[in-house]
Amino acid sequence: MLFFLLVAFTFTVSCQEQTDNKNDKEPPVETPTPTNPPTDTDSIYPPVETEAPNANYKPAFEGQTRISGVKTKTPYEVTIIAQGLSKPWAVTSLPDGRLLITEKEGALRIATTAGGVGERITGFPEVDSRSQGGLLDVAPAPDFQTSRMLYFTLAEFSKNKSEGSLTAVGRGRLSTNESKIENFEIIFRAIPYYNNSMHFGSRLVFDNKGNLFVSTGERSDMKTRPGAQLLDNGYGKVVYITTEGKPVAGNPFINTANALPEIYSYGHRNAQGLDIHPSTGDLWLSEMGPRGGDEINLIKAGKNYGWPTIGYGIEYNGRKVGEGITQKEGMEQPVYYWDPVLSPSGMAFYNSDVIAEWKENLFIGGLSSKHIARIVIKDNKVVGEERLLENEKQRFRDIGMGTDGALYAVTDEGRLYRISKK
Numbered sequence: 001m002l003f004f005l006l007v008a009f010t011f012t013v014s015c016q017e018q019t020d021n022k023n024d025k026e027p028p029v030e031t032p033t034p035t036n037p038p039t040d041t042d043s044i045y046p047p048v049e050t051e052a053p054n055a056n057y058k059p060a061f062e063g064q065t066r067i068s069g070v071k072t073k074t075p076y077e078v079t080i081i082a083q084g085l086s087k088p089w090a091v092t093s094l095p096d097g098r099l100l101i102t103e104k105e106g107a108l109r110i111a112t113t114a115g116g117v118g119e120r121i122t123g124f125p126e127v128d129s130r131s132q133g134g135l136l137d138v139a140p141a142p143d144f145q146t147s148r149m150l151y152f153t154l155a156e157f158s159k160n161k162s163e164g165s166l167t168a169v170g171r172g173r174l175s176t177n178e179s180k181i182e183n184f185e186i187i188f189r190a191i192p193y194y195n196n197s198m199h200f201g202s203r204l205v206f207d208n209k210g211n212l213f214v215s216t217g218e219r220s221d222m223k224t225r226p227g228a229q230l231l232d233n234g235y236g237k238v239v240y241i242t243t244e245g246k247p248v249a250g251n252p253f254i255n256t257a258n259a260l261p262e263i264y265s266y267g268h269r270n271a272q273g274l275d276i277h278p279s280t281g282d283l284w285l286s287e288m289g290p291r292g293g294d295e296i297n298l299i300k301a302g303k304n305y306g307w308p309t310i311g312y313g314i315e316y317n318g319r320k321v322g323e324g325i326t327q328k329e330g331m332e333q334p335v336y337y338w339d340p341v342l343s344p345s346g347m348a349f350y351n352s353d354v355i356a357e358w359k360e361n362l363f364i365g366g367l368s369s370k371h372i373a374r375i376v377i378k379d380n381k382v383v384g385e386e387r388l389l390e391n392e393k394q395r396f397r398d399i400g401m402g403t404d405g406a407l408y409a410v411t412d413e414g415r416l417y418r419i420s421k422k
């Protein structure tokens, strides 16, 4: 095994306590002092975003964008535990606490939480690794400890590459000596193939029934974009499939003529973030908007999330997207949006008691913004936002929850970070 040098580059973030001073009025003398300790949402700061938006659209409800800032009070430390990875795209935990990391050009690696990175594990078909394609997400099967099965998303070439590529879900067994993926097979294809290398999505996550949610992209071109509103193709969707790649019984369009029975939700642009809320079990998704209009969505079966009909961004050339509207009957509003964008990629709910104030917060990797967004959610609304690791100047591609209560993040620049309680 080739091990990377452990990079002893740790620094500490320790945020000052903030007094809750929202109300200037002196309380009446008889009023008892509140005994509840302050929570993180009691410390309200100005919104973290201070730049002018690209579009001048109004949010549909208060708090849908530019929510109050919050700051983590618990001292935590940020450590670069490995670097030199080749375009890592996903990081997630194995049951034994080690980390699975995909590299976009078509390899899997296993890392320890101390930063030892194993050699490249192969066994995948050739992936379309041009531009935004590649070997993308990975998730261990719920029964991994006995089955050793791993599930992946990837940009798969058509036969002879003549028709281009598409987002596919594949699976294979991690060999006992961890050197290769055995019997790799594709179990789902977000049809049709298309010849570009943009907007593949994609993430996959298992739910507590052992089925898979998978996000896809709409392939970016003006020609493919309308496909996000149609049910006869796999572009701009969340699909819900079994471990065999079959539609889950009860899927919303399973009896709809000409609809792909795997579809769970539609009207997405390019969703690279997907996770299940630890206590509600709800599916949450992040997706990239155009210039402005990056979104967080709460995903419900059969719903239409609006792209490209509604949204909060504008085209890269400055024009309106479609009719330039943000709301429409029958289309879902994002829980939250950003303008300007952060280019949200992978995300994870913090699911540990180690840093208590982070419990069930959503951590989202920002690519163009080069930070990690910490999103505080209460009753399915965003109530606070914080920017973490801004000084690192990295494109944060994915975030994984460690079994040790730390967060792990990979960057396009090839770093693996641990964010842990000090």
Ligand SMILES: [Ca+2]
Binding pocket: 267, 295, 305, 306, 307, 310, 311, 332, 333, 334
């Ligand atoms: Ca939307």
